[in-house]
Amino acid sequence: MTSWIVVSDLDGTLLDHASYDFEPAREALDVLVERQIPLVLATSKTQAEVALLRRQLGVPGASIVENGGSIVIDSAVRDPVSGASTSAGDGVESIQLGPEYAHIVQRLAQLRREFSLDFAGFSDMSDEDVAKETGLDLPAARRARDRMSSEPIVWRDSEEALERFVRALDAQGFELTRGGRFFHVLGRVSKASALRVLLEAAISKRPPSEPQECQQILALGDSPNDCELLEMADVAVVVPNPAARSPLQPREGWRLASAPGPTGWNEAVLDVVGGSQ
């Protein structure tokens, strides 16, 4: 028996890069609900941002937040991937995989002083500053600043200084990833490493008596930081993002969605899982 798991990036993939709209993907989202196919979100967004979005999307599943720094699952889940629950309750549990936010912010302040670097992190900004940088409204900016395990930064220094910064971060066990709008500083974690943790947790929670299902992964993304995730998938789809500074190039065997954002997402998901079962 084969069942699908859909793993998807949000910004520029399921959500429109500029408007954050996902309504053009509604038909595919409804098919996922109808066929009980879980949707695992893998994003640089925070738990607070994803919790609201999850309710609007209406498809159950776990969430990989802050680029793999943490995983969020329902507290009463039987299966952390699908979100299938054995008891009532809407509590959520988060699993921290990377270093604590306070630790990251403290190290960044040290590096800025030590190397005289010019950058601003979300912890240096107000809700108003973040709203201005992102185009989000104030409550949404507040949710974006409610962080657990990664720090988005706006780089204001030279390319040479950036190289020095990356080397210094690496020496201290941190990584810098480039998202659609910001750089993100986080521990040695990724969307892909978090997905591996999630899949192992799901398998370990499954009763041995249950028939073994062959789970196939459909992964969708638009940025280089989705690349490793797409490499883990049985079917990988690159959603084109004309606004991205460094777009993700499809590799051999990968599909390219026919349109950017939720329109391309909708068509690709329907094409893969929407056919006859």
Ligand SMILES: [Mg+2]
């Ligand atoms: Mg993206």
